[in-house]
Structure formats: structure tokens, C-alpha cells
Amino acid sequence: MSVKVAAEAGLPVTLADVEAARPLLAGAILRTPTLRAPRLSALTGADVWVKYENFQVTASFKERGALVKLARLSPEEARRGVVAMSAGNHAQAVACHGTRLGISTTIVMPETTPQVKVMATEAFGAHVVLHGDTVADAQGEAERISREEGRVFVHPYDDRDVIAGQGSIGLEMIEDGPQFDAVLAPIGGGGLASGVALAFAGRSPQTEIVGVEAALYPAMWSALTGIARPCGGPTLAEGIAVHNVGALTRTIIRALVPSIVLVDETALERAVNAFLTNQKTLAEGAGAAGLAALLTEPERFAGRTVGLILCGGNIDPRMLAGIILRELEREERIVSFRLTILDRPGMLGRIATLLGKLGANILEVHHRRTFLDVPAKGTRLDLTVETRDQAHAQAIEAALEAEGLPVQRLGAGGIDW
Structure with missing residues (x-):
């Protein structure tokens, strides 16, 4: 779709708006690499x-749209200050550039926001208000503060300046990368996907823009298909976990984004882990959504040149540690076995010696005698071991069985703990 066609379609934001926003970003945000x-x-x-937006100061693409909005405030609006609602990344972006520009910022965040994002927002100079369980709850409170205190409300996605600012990502990808067959854009409220789609529609119309949403929060998918699916539940991609999409963004995405891939939590975990282990870079769940879509539908993109927008890297360290361990279990590089053995001296040493000869590293041992389903002269032994790969894990299991030690798998692929 050309710029002219986009304008004639009556879209609320155009490529001209995206291009006009670019000078406001020069020298204030990083032109991140596309590699x-x-x-x-x-x-x-x-x-x-990959477009590495996690390299920004706040580790998120949100700086672009927030800065364009703040830079276009009138002197009177800047004096009154701003208020925004966010689950984290928009909050940090508004706080960072508001402080840099001397604008007072109040940020309303859901009470469920990860503490790492709350602390980061405060560190950038904002006054943080925790309110409600969802972004929708936070928005209501932010709008109340805007009315009562006269602050300008900076919407995280349904704003023309914000959409135009996010579109600069698409322009940079076109200029710095190859000719893309497809670009996968995470969708929460739709600001990022809208801006990127506008850039490619005008500059590289042959590129397919594919939206990506968390399967637990298919708000844009439902809005575009007319098929109501429930939104809710704990998701790794809290940055795109929204119940309501924007009116502006819905219009743009309907016109320029022909399809949306829904990704489940396992795919998001795999994608976060893949960015860490393969690219040595941090991606939060929302930031890894594009890669999760590739992992979900590999046949669709096989052999094509695909651009991913790693839009954010603000992930809780404890969550990241859990993801790494879970992925090691999925790959059977960490495996747990349950054995019921005779309770006699030397049995534990015998098993440890066997595992050592097999090259298994013992990570954890639970030795239990009190279960009623264990023989009076027996004991239950739960072992967690580190292995090289799936074949190694299977060889260890076979060797234990050969020693007359019946084995049950625990955790992934086996019985529950």
C-alpha cells in the first residue's frame, strides 16, 4: 500500500506523520541495530x-512514542505535567524523558506490576501510584488524576504522536536491514504494530506485517475477527496483556496487518530462553513474542527473510532463572527420577557411583522413608541430575533399570512431584 493509498483510506496516522516525528528523536534515543x-x-x-530495542536506556521501544508526545507539549501543558498508566515500559519511558525535559510525571501502575519495573520507574524520577489489578484499572485512576490535577494524559498506544514515534522503528528496519518478506510485531494495545505497519506500507509495501498476541490476551484478534475470546490469566508477556485495544490502532491494524498469530506461554518461554542462549541478550515475554510466533508456525515462515522486533528486555531476574531451568527440563538436560530401593547401607553410594560413571551430575537428592506406599524395608529416592541431552537422559534411565532399580520420571514428561 502506497502513502497515497494509506491517506485515501482515511487512516488516522500516515507515513508523513511517522517521518515528521523522526527529527524529535534524533540524539535523544538510540538508533538500535538491525542484525x-x-x-x-x-x-x-x-x-x-532482529531489531534490538532492548538496547534503549529504558530497555524498551516505548521511549520513541513517549518522547514524541512529550516534545510536542505546549509550554503550558509541560508546566502542568503529565500522567500515564502502564504495566512498566511506557511508565519508564515517560518518566525518563519527562525528567530529562523537566516535566513532572505521575505514573499509575497496576498493583500486580513486577517490582523491578516499579523501582525502575521511580528511579527515573516519576511519582508512582499503584492502583487496581489491571491496566484498565490503572487507566481509570490516571484519567481521574488528569482531571483533578490538570495533568496531560499520555496514553501508551492510542495516541497519534505515540503511534508516529513507534513507527520510526519500521523506518530504521527498512533502511538498515535487508528486504524483508515479513516482520512480526508484538501487539498489546497496538501502538507498535500500527506505527511499524505505516512505515512499511509506505516504504516497503511488499513486506507482510504479522501481528503477535499472547493467546491469553487476544484483544486485537477478537476486535478484528469479531470472535470474542476471553482475556485474562497470568502471562509471561505482561507488557502486551491488555483487555482493550485502541480505537486508532484498531483502525490502522485492520487496514495494514492482515493476520495475527496467537502464542501460548510455552512458546513465549522458549523464545525468551532462545534469545538468551542463542543471542546472549535479554528479552521480556512481550519482547520475545515475535520469535514465539516463529516457533509456533515455523512452516509459514520457512525460507523467508523475517524481521523480529525485540521490543523490551525488562524481565524479572527470578522469572528468567525459572524459565532457564524449565527449558533445561524440556530439553532433558535436567532430569528427575524416582526410585524405590531397599533401605540398606551402601545403596545410595552404589547409585551415586553408577551415575558418576555414566557422566551424570547429581544436583539434588531427597531420601524419604515415611511414605505408606513404600515397603517397610524400603525407601524412596528422588534424584535430580544434569545430563548432556535427551539421549544421555535415556541412557541413564536404562542403566538404572538394568541394575534392578525401577525408575519413574518426575516433572516434565513424567509424573508430578
């Missing part, structure tokens, strides 16, 4: 390139 990712290409079967 080929050979290891992700090998993993997915596509020719993968």
Missing part, C-alpha cells in the same frame, strides 16, 4: 533479523 541472527535462523528455518 542478522544466524543461530535463530538455524532454530526456526527462516532468515531471521
